[in-house]
Amino acid sequence: MDRTALDCFIALAEELHFHRAAERCHMSQPAMSQQIRKLEHELDVRLAHRTKRVVSLTPAGEVFLTEARKTVRQMELAxxxxxxxxxxxIGQLTVGVTAPALFVVFPEIARRxxxxxxxxxxxxxxxTTAEQERSLMRGDIDVGIIHPPLDEAALHSEQIGRVAYQLAIPQDHRLARRESVTLADLEGEPIVIFPRQIAPQIYxxxxxxxxxxxxxxxIAMEAFPAQSIIALVASGVGMGFIASETQRLARTGVVYRPITGPAPHLSVGVAYHVDGVAPAAQTFLAAAREAGAAIR
Known part of the structure; x- marks a missing residue:
């Protein structure tokens, strides 16, 4: 049972005239008659009574008309x-995101x-970036928000933004009285940092x-995510590296200071398979590039 036969029957049932039904379906009257006979043969039931002047539906045809209309509507919806x-x-997109990117840029990407x-x-x-590489190669995720560069040649990555790290400092520490700090100020000071596997190049x-x-x-301790680093700073374990103002969680006993001079930066990028991406993923990449241009 095909769509053409259903359309022909519905047109005939509504017009009750072979010539008008044929014009409506943009076919000849013999072709229209052939479609109706084909449908009746397939169903093994008479759907319409025909005379030279009158066309009327059989009881079976009346019932079939209701269901045929539903079927056509369902086919159109499908x-x-x-x-x-x-x-x-429509549909869904599976996205990999590193923990820092969840705070730094992902909310803006998702909103766009x-x-x-x-x-x-x-x-x-x-x-992590390494886990996303493996997931992209397996097809488990459609696109990733990573920290470039990548190792896999079959994956394409591009930087969408770059943010400076800041320093979380215990409030009673001497450096907390300064407006900014340099890396040289950290000589001899204990440091709390994210584990290397989170972002090896940045580490x-x-x-x-x-x-x-x-x-x-x-390095006094490695911790993850940013909340854990800040909690350890508040307890006096050491200074903590925090990526951008978006990770500066309000916590008693902790202050945040920018790092002047040479300082580490968090590069945020997107990654996808070089074989190409679906239209929804392309839209996501465009949103990511727009959001990434605004981060700091």
């Missing part, structure tokens, strides 16, 4: 849903994306910048 899904207007595609749901998975950059400032970083 086609529309398929087309909208293909265009990326919802404005553009309100009927596409976001499934968010908090993953190594922090240590290298400390070396350039003339000392070896004294």
């Amino acid at each position: 086609a529309e849903l398929a087309q909208r899904t293909d265009r990326g207007e 994306f919802r404005q553009l595609l309100p009927h596409v749901g976001l499934v968010v998975r908090e993953l 190594d950059t922090v240590l290298a910048l400390c070396q350039d400032a003339g000392f070896t970083a004294k």
Whole structure:
């Protein structure tokens, strides 16, 4: 049973005239008659009585008309849903996001994306950059918000924003009285930092910048996420590196100061498979680029 036969029957049932029904379906009258006979043969039932002047539906035809209209409407809906899904207007997108990016840029990306595609749901998975690389290669996520660069040649990544790290300092520490600090001020001071596996390149950059400032970083503890680093700073364990003002959680006993001079920065980027991305993912990437340009 195909759509053409159903359309022909519905037109005949509503026009009760073969010539008018044929014109409505943009076909010849013999072709229209053939479609009706084909449908009756397939159903093994008479749908209409025909004379030279009069067409009327049989009781079976009356019942079938109601269901045929429902079927056509359902077919139209199915086609529309398929087309909208293909265009990326509905469905869902699975996105990987690093923990720092969840605070720094993801809320703005998600807000822009919802404005553009309100009927596409976001499934968010908090993953490190390395975990996102593996997930993108397996197809477990559609796009990732990462800290570039990546190792996988089959993945494309691009930086969308860059934010400076700030220092979380115990409120009673001597450096808390300053408006800003330098990395050289941290010589001999205990430091609380995120684990290297979270963002290896940034971790190594922090240590290298400390070396350039003339000392070896004294790592008292590694902690994750930002709330844990801030809590440890509040307890006096050491100074903590916090990415951007968005991670500056209000906490008694902690103050935040910018780092002047050479300082580490958090690079935020997007990643996807070089084979291409679906339309919804393309819209997400556009939202990410727009949001990333505004972060600091």
